[in-house]
Amino acid sequence: MVINEDGLQEYTLKDFRKNMTMIMGDVQHGQKRVRITSYGRTTGYFISEAEMQYLETLEDAVDIQTVEALKAAGADKAIQPWQQVKKDLNL
Secondary structure (H helix, E strand, C coil): CEECCCCCEEEEHHHHHHCHHHHHHHHHHHCCCEEEEECCEEEEEECCHHHHHHHHHHHHHHHHHHHHHHHHCCHHHHCCCHHHHHHHCCC
16 A cells, blocks of 8 residues: 555555455545556545545536526527427437
8 A cells, every 4th residue: 555645545456455345444434535556557546425425516516607607608598499409300
């Protein structure tokens, strides 16, 4: 295991397989982030459920801001109902 400058615990895929139960416990209870690598390349990350919910909340907020900005710019006026699009495309 390596802990990099971001405080992220890093395991090779081989070490992850050997220590999966302990690592997942650390993620779940310790609120730690884990990066899994294979041959020096990142293969995935593990984060806690609480952190995932937080990220989803941030993503939703960004989506709402984007939609509001598009509406303010008048982009919603160009939206056509799906039935009209199908008719225009002869579907």
